Amino acid sequence: MNIDLKSAVRVYPDFPTPGIAFQDLAPLYGTPGLLGRLGEALARSFPQGYEVVLAVEARGFVIGTAVAMAAGRPLVLARKQGKLPGPLHRTEYALEYGSAVLTIQHAAVPPGAKVLVVDDVLATGGTLAAAARLVEEAGAAVSGFGVVLDIEALGARARLAPVPVVSLLTAS
Numbered sequence: 552m553n554i555d556l557k558s559a560v561r562v563y564p565d566f567p568t569p570g571i572a573f574q575d576l577a578p579l580y581g582t583p584g585l586l587g588r589l590g591e592a593l594a595r596s597f598p599q600g601y602e603v604v605l606a607v608e609a610r611g612f613v614i615g616t617a618v619a620m621a622a623g624r625p626l627v628l629a630r631k632q633g634k635l636p637g638p639l640h641r642t643e644y645a646l647e648y649g650s651a652v653l654t655i656q657h658a659a660v661p662p663g664a665k666v667l668v669v670d671d672v673l674a675t676g677g678t679l680a681a682a683a684r685l686v687e688e689a690g691a692a693v694s695g696f697g698v699v700l701d702i703e704a705l706g707a708r709a710r711l712a713p714v715p716v717v718s719l720l721t722a723s
């Protein structure tokens with residue numbers, strides 16, 4: 552890619568809580584044509600293959616949609632508590648600045664499917680680990696994690712091992 556991706560990430564100190572350096576990807580998405588190219592780059596980064604793309608609410612829906620479209624794969628939405636109807640798999644988790652509950656519908660992920668889990672930012676890895684638990688509860692397997700930006704200093708890759716993690720950008 553020709554543009555300097557890193558300079559298109561804005562960092563806001565002490566947001567949403569003191570001590571957090573918030574990585575804002577809005578300028579990336581605001582660059583015409585770039586979202587599609589980010590989706591294509593992630594979609595082709597998993598040679599082990601995947602049959603389903605699962606994206607995490609809310610910011611993960613943006614890049615997850617781009618990846619699913621680029622890959623020609625179905626998109627599953629993992630949503631926060633209270634947003635999905637019907638029987639659900641559910642798990643609680645902690646993230647860099649709080650805690651939440653993530654859910655997927657029982658029928659959303661076919662048993663045995665290989666799933667690529669996509670989100671915008673990887674911080675502590677709590678969110679992606681929670682998404683992986685939901686995939687496993689559904690009887691499927693996570694074949695990879697794809698993110699736009701990994702805050703490397705928080706060490707999430709070790710937490711998510713041995714499943715491969717691909718990030719297009721890193722921050723410290």
Ligand SMILES: O=P(O)(O)OC[C@H]1O[C@H](OP(=O)(O)OP(=O)(O)O)[C@H](O)[C@@H]1O
Pocket residue numbers: 607608609610611645646647648651670671672673674675676677678679707
């Ligand atoms: O690696 P972690 O420490 O788990 O943090 C990463 C998660 O935090 C953000 O989501 P957030 O829950 O703030 O929700 P949003 O997408 O609705 O803004 C981000 O979009 C990731 O999903």
Ligand SMILES: Nc1ncnc2[nH]cnc12
Pocket residue numbers: 571572573574575646647648672674675702
């Ligand atoms: N530092 C951070 N910036 C943006 N999104 C995040 N999600 C969790 N930590 C984050």
